[in-house]
Amino acid sequence: MVPGGGVPWLRDDGSGRSGPNWRSTSRRGRGQDILQTLIALGPHPSQSAVGTACRPCFHFWRSNPRAATAVLTGLAKRALWDVSTKVLRLMLEEGVDVNHFHFTSVISACEKKGKWDIALSVLSTMKHRLVLPTEVTYNAAMSACGKGGQSSVAVDLLREMPSEDLFPDSISYNTAMNACAFSGLWQLVLALLEEMNLKKLPKSVSTYGSVLTTCASAKQWQLAFATLRQMDAQLVVPDTACYSAVITALENRWDDAVQLLREMSTEAVEVDEICFNSAISACCSCMQWPKAMALTLQMEDSLCAANGIIWGTVASAMAPEDREALAERLRRRWRGNWQEVKLMPEVFKADATGLRVVRRAAGMLAFYKPAGVSSEAAVASLSHRLRLPLTRASRLDGDTSGVLPVALGKLTSPSGCWLNFQFAARMVSKEYVCLCSGEPFGPRGTTGVISSPLLSETLASADPSGSTLRVRWAKEGKEARTEYEVKDLLPIPSAMLSDLPRSTSLGVEFPLSLLLVKPLTGRTHQIRAHLAGLGRPVMGDPLYGGYVAKWCPRLFLHCYRLLLRDLDNQPFNPAASLAPELNRTLELLRGVKEHRKRRSVEGSAWQGNLTIFGRSEVGLGNNLPEFSHIFLGRVIANLPPSWRPVMGNSACCTGTEASTDHDLKEVTRKDAAPGVADLPGPDVNAPVAAQGSAGDYTIFLDKSTGARLSIDVDHKDGETLLIEVINPGLVQDWNEKGANQDKVHVGDRIIEVNGIAKDVLQLVDECKKNQVLTLKLRRG
Numbered sequence: 001m002v003p004g005g006g007v008p009w010l011r012d013d014g015s016g017r018s019g020p021n022w023r024s025t026s027r028r029g030r031g032q033d034i035l036q037t038l039i040a041l042g043p044h045p046s047q048s049a050v051g052t053a054c055r056p057c058f059h060f061w062r063s064n065p066r067a068a069t070a071v072l073t074g075l076a077k078r079a080l081w082d083v084s085t086k087v088l089r090l091m092l093e094e095g096v097d098v099n100h101f102h103f104t105s106v107i108s109a110c111e112k113k114g115k116w117d118i119a120l121s122v123l124s125t126m127k128h129r130l131v132l133p134t135e136v137t138y139n140a141a142m143s144a145c146g147k148g149g150q151s152s153v154a155v156d157l158l159r160e161m162p163s164e165d166l167f168p169d170s171i172s173y174n175t176a177m178n179a180c181a182f183s184g185l186w187q188l189v190l191a192l193l194e195e196m197n198l199k200k201l202p203k204s205v206s207t208y209g210s211v212l213t214t215c216a217s218a219k220q221w222q223l224a225f226a227t228l229r230q231m232d233a234q235l236v237v238p239d240t241a242c243y244s245a246v247i248t249a250l251e252n253r254w255d256d257a258v259q260l261l262r263e264m265s266t267e268a269v270e271v272d273e274i275c276f277n278s279a280i281s282a283c284c285s286c287m288q289w290p291k292a293m294a295l296t297l298q299m300e301d302s303l304c305a306a307n308g309i310i311w312g313t314v315a316s317a318m319a320p321e322d323r324e325a326l327a328e329r330l331r332r333r334w335r336g337n338w339q340e341v342k343l344m345p346e347v348f349k350a351d352a353t354g355l356r357v358v359r360r361a362a363g364m365l366a367f368y369k370p371a372g373v374s375s376e377a378a379v380a381s382l383s384h385r386l387r388l389p390l391t392r393a394s395r396l397d398g399d400t401s402g403v404l405p406v407a408l409g410k411l412t413s414p415s416g417c418w419l420n421f422q423f424a425a426r427m428v429s430k431e432y433v434c435l436c437s438g439e440p441f442g443p444r445g446t447t448g449v450i451s452s453p454l455l456s457e458t459l460a461s462a463d464p465s466g467s468t469l470r471v472r473w474a475k476e477g478k479e480a481r482t483e484y485e486v487k488d489l490l491p492i493p494s495a496m497l498s499d500l501p502r503s504t505s506l507g508v509e510f511p512l513s514l515l516l517v518k519p520l521t522g523r524t525h526q527i528r529a530h531l532a533g534l535g536r537p538v539m540g541d542p543l544y545g546g547y548v549a550k551w552c553p554r555l556f557l558h559c560y561r562l563l564l565r566d567l568d569n570q571p572f573n574p575a576a577s578l579a580p581e582l583n584r585t586l587e588l589l590r591g592v593k594e595h596r597k598r599r600s601v602e603g604s605a606w607q608g609n610l611t612i613f614g615r616s617e618v619g620l621g622n623n624l625p626e627f628s629h630i631f632l633g634r635v636i637a638n639l640p641p642s643w644r645p646v647m648g649n650s651a652c653c654t655g656t657e658a659s660t661d662h663d664l665k666e667v668t669r670k671d672a673a674p675g676v677a678d679l680p681g682p683d684v685n686a687p688v689a690a691q692g693s694a695g696d697y698t699i700f701l702d703k704s705t706g707a708r709l710s711i712d713v714d715h716k717d718g719e720t721l722l723i724e725v726i727n728p729g730l731v732q733d734w735n736e737k738g739a740n741q742d743k744v745h746v747g748d749r750i751i752e753v754n755g756i757a758k759d760v761l762q763l764v765d766e767c768k769k770n771q772v773l774t775l776k777l778r779r780g
Helices: 024-029 031-040 047-063 065-077 081-093 100-112 116-128 135-147 151-164 170-182 186-198 205-217 221-233 240-249 254-266 273-285 289-301 308-316 320-336 375-386 414-424 494-499 526-533 580-602 730-735 760-769
Strands: 356-361 364-369 390-392 401-408 429-436 447-451 454-458 469-473 481-490 512-519 557-565 609-613 616-618 629-631 634-638 650-653 664-668 697-702 709-713 721-723 749-753 772-778
Touching (some): 031 047, 031 081, 047 065, 065 100, 081 100, 081 116, 100 135, 135 151, 135 170, 151 170, 151 186, 170 186, 170 205, 205 221, 205 240, 221 240, 240 254, 254 273, 273 289, 273 308, 308 320, 364 414, 375 390, 401 414, 469 526, 481 526, 512 526, 697 730, 709 760, 721 749, 749 760
Parallel strands (some): 447 664
Antiparallel strands (some): 356 364, 364 401, 429 512, 429 557, 454 469, 481 512, 609 634, 697 772, 709 721, 749 772
């Protein structure tokens, strides 16, 4: 036995055993040589290549199984699960004795990559070969299940251990709890903690850390706080990670978060950057920016440096004028510490993937990221070309093309701080172009805002598009707001409909919408999830129910332009034109549109075409199970542009000609009733007529005075008009005329205008185009 080693064949060549006196016949069987040979094959070699590398040493392994254990352990440390499983398969085929150390090493290799299914297969083979597993074997398998998102399987393995004459210890419970914490199952984590209490198993900081992390992820601040106090009763001293988890859970209780920071200082527990960040975020979420400012200054006085992200978070809670003042002060400080970086002209040329620099400014540059390349890989490639570290403050999805800014330096560099500050303070405007299907939001020029919290979920396996992450509308999610403007409506050619699924309702009368979209927040998949949640998925986006067609070869989402400022406080507005493949799609669709327009002009007098859509359900498959997108039966008339009524969230009629600009309308989620599917907000464009009934009253208004009439869509049903507010104007003048006439109240519904009692759009049109109005109303 070699002192301190135990495995002499793992020694390096300088160990004294590689000289001429060392037996050359065993050289090929030494573990270090075979391990390096297997590593050189790569992460996924063929079975024959592994066999060629291993067969010369099988004879040696039969007499000394510890040599094989050393090789498999080395592969496990490097997470080479595919190589280790193939080595194990060869050992079984060649009749090499395989023990529980071999099996456990292979399962450990699978655990590091979350290959839970392979780990369970190895465990099953182990039992079939009558090799008894150990607690370490089960712990590794449970950890693999946890990393693979299979927390229920991990708990099943924990329950299975007694049947194998194995007794779960604290490590086993900690592993199962970590698996549940990875999936956010805080109730199950608490149940396992209670089992440990009943079995009187010792609990460590790691045990409580799993509980606190899960409670923080589930926003269960009360449970997190109670668990922290339970640690004191159990004489377990909480560490920095425990306090950090609790402070993170207190996202809307800034005073408690600040109190815990003081407690950490009193208990001599190190306050790290995560603790400061969480407490500052809690203060900012409650608009307590003075306290957040004080914590940030305290952070700078400690060993933790406040970067641009933290300062930007503070600025986001300030009033606009205060935010601008803070931004200017910080910019000057960072600008004074920044040194000019020279770039060679050749870096502006496009590489083989199409990546190219589009604009340079003080402290930053912007480049075009093509579709099919991740933001991380694009930044790494550009950094290699520039031979300079780069910092990004945002990212584009792999299938999204467009312009992306980076700072010339590390995250903590002056340029990195300034770029991240602007994004965190929401001082950057981003403009995207996308093409979506579904019922149009309205005619060209229609604008609106989609406001709904979004929650990210990890998929157990990649979907057909290769994504392992999906976002859905959820009240418990993060705030997300998206502005949009309809730039064009493009019909689909009849010959191109064959490329779409038969179940689609897209057609000549149901055009695609070309949108200019501005995300006001920066959530993952925000644009895609928001539009899909309203039944308007982006073309080429199967993850969110978007249609895939040959004439639209990829996700039609492109970051067109950014608006921000460089370190010299000069406007930095980089832009990138549409990718060629997206341009071809637009040219094809617009060519069809122009052809139909010419054919319409050449025909006889215009006749309104009516298309009736019956009650139908626009399904998004299993991508968004929370929603059942139902559109009521409605009649949509193709009217000439001059006849189209203009209507947003509210329509104000004045004595002058109505503005042609469309009002901004906001689409929000309605609170779902118990047992009722959660639906998007009301569709204000639903043209359903308001019916009259007994008890209605009539008023007469004259718009020639120039006074205003404020009306709104009833947000309870999205189908009728009501009096929005009574302010100085037409309605108030009517109420003040005399006591013998009916008084108008806020919330009274307009059911008829000048004898017309049809749909909402026509009622608004009558209000706008006529000077004298006879309104029939119903009490609200």
